[in-house]
Amino acid sequence: MQDPIIVRVPILPFRIVNAHLVCTDAGVLAVDAGLPDSLDRFSRALDRVDKTLRDIRCIVVTHAHVDHAGGAQALHAASGAPIVAHASERAYLRGEAPMQFCCTGCVGRLFYRTPLVHQCYAAVEPDVEIAAGGALDLRPFGFAGVVRHAGGHTCGSLSVELASGDALVGDLLASGIGIGPPFEDDPARVATEIDRIVAGGGRRFHLGHGGPVGAPEACRHADRLRHVVPSMPRPQRMAQVLRGAE
Template structure:
């Protein structure tokens, strides 16, 4: 029988607009995503609410290099002393050596990009644990039953955390709600404002559900059941086919 681990959503911004997450294991916790720059007080409040301190965070997993997920990684690493795990595909962006590209998925994404907020620079950092290709990281040494897996598509270097109890933390592979995400209509999956490759996102989501992920936590909105995630992956495949057909003609 698999023991269900507690996943704590940390509202970096209110109403589920931007989320980080704590996974509480048998011996401390791991933090999945670090949030926007200078939001460490929100993370500390979530720790204190469960009688935890910075030193109880054993690992920081950054799902991808967008500022709302990676922007405070350097600061939180300094506070916790925990290593940061990330993927090579986004390394140049963590180092702030290269600007990211942003493929808008709709009108809100195009408008949001024009505000310049998503393009802001943040404190560069060097990941302590750098995965490449399809490498995985076993989380048991950090007190959590699960694995960090490569799930490219939102960005080249996107990662997800697949817990052994069927819970998954997938960053921005999927979102729900209105505008950026959250606020309302959070039970229905949608594409995030930006997405590099919807076909690869669909592959990653299908792989996670096929391997037993049942309950999905995300950076914007959610959480969502596997049935809704599969339905979204199917819609992505159908949309990708239409885009490909239109391009080839």
């Protein structure tokens, strides 16, 4: 299989929020779906590589936070492609449980006070679920790589790890700007997963925020994370991910 072209989809400017497209002759793999109302951004990004929404073969939702899953139902409806997610994120994607954010520091607590992370989004029904510690071979979809459970940011976070050395990791890894990710369930677990991806040949990390970064920077970040102690926001301020966008 040829090496893929990785296309960043700018969901918000200045790399504040990214989704990605893995493009090969076999079609397109979408990694994350962005905020609600991001469909035009996908169409424009696909147009740059002479593809359309109908070329999408699979949509991997790395986790249920609104900036990654908010546009998933619309992308699924427009492309007809199946949605892959982790079983632990199912209740959040369906809007059956409130999404939780575990802040790692002042940046996380600041983000948590903004309306952005509390947006509702259209309920998403995963077509393919990955179990705890599980993986999905992407070759049947035409892509050399796997989707692997890489928890730590949320319990059921996923990463897409390609034979080309590209790792599309959602929020597993921060933006490379040195402030750490705003939300982590388990920073030590994140560090372990980053080390695992590098040991498995990951050379370029494509991020939901900022990036991309190379393996050395990813490893430095993993070292920093081992010293992070997460703090949970007050329960009454938990985001409600409700079925059906208003």
